[in-house]
Amino acid sequence: MQEMNKQQIITQVEEFAKRCITQHDGGHDWWHLDRVRKTALYLQSSEGSGDPLIIEISALLHDIDDKKFREGESMKTEEKIGFFLKSLNIENNIINEVIYINKNISFSAGTKPVNFSKEFDIVQDADRLDAIGAIGIARAFNYGGFRNNVIYDPEVNSSSTIGHFYDKLLKLRELMNTTTGKQLAYERHDFLELFLNQFFKEWEFRKRT
Numbered sequence: 001m002q003e004m005n006k007q008q009i010i011t012q013v014e015e016f017a018k019r020c021i022t023q024h025d026g027g028h029d030w031w032h033l034d035r036v037r038k039t040a041l042y043l044q045s046s047e048g049s050g051d052p053l054i055i056e057i058s059a060l061l062h063d064i065d066d067k068k069f070r071e072g073e074s075m076k077t078e079e080k081i082g083f084f085l086k087s088l089n090i091e092n093n094i095i096n097e098v099i100y101i102n103k104n105i106s107f108s109a110g111t112k113p114v115n116f117s118k119e120f121d122i123v124q125d126a127d128r129l130d131a132i133g134a135i136g137i138a139r140a141f142n143y144g145g146f147r148n149n150v151i152y153d154p155e156v157n158s159s160s161t162i163g164h165f166y167d168k169l170l171k172l173r174e175l176m177n178t179t180t181g182k183q184l185a186y187e188r189h190d191f192l193e194l195f196l197n198q199f200f201k202e203w204e205f206r207k208r209t
Ligand code: ADP
Pocket: 027, 028, 063, 066, 105, 106, 107, 108, 127, 130, 131, 136, 139, 140, 141, 143, 144, 149, 160, 161, 164, 169
């Protein structure tokens, strides 16, 4: 096979990613991948570190086989990604890094993994930035609707979408890896607080002070 140039590789990865996410909700659709890719490349240029090709491929493939949407999948995620990237003649060290990022990026994966790289830090920050701010709010309610969760229940802490703000979204600002990511997270975090203040004001029918 003739060597592909960078743009040809990215086009192939985009097509593969689109084929893999057909069961996802609107908050984990192609546009989420595209936003995370763009944000990650911005973080890369602002931080001046991390390999742009690894970052772009990893961002596009970070939600492949997300366990929230993974039912009846037979092939292991790493085999699926590995097999595909090998077919594009991508070097093994790049393939391993992309698989590592896919495996470890999720918030629910818990504490920071060992052997993380600058590329990991950047793609994880970009994914987390998409979970806060105005887009984060839109995604949370879309996912809640997709799962038929309640918007809010004052008697139960978890399983509501407002509960998810406290379980996860409000914690993300403090978990950012990069300096640029942290700066961007501040504005988006403030917007979550603004939204929650207004939400509870309306819920309790408090008069504006
Ligand atoms: P992660 O793998 O860390 O969950 P993702 O990029 O897959 O990260 O996306 C998480 C997105 O899904 C966020 O925007 C988040 O708000 C939304 N989400 C996940 N669980 C819930 C939930 N229980 N209620 C509302 N939104 C949720």
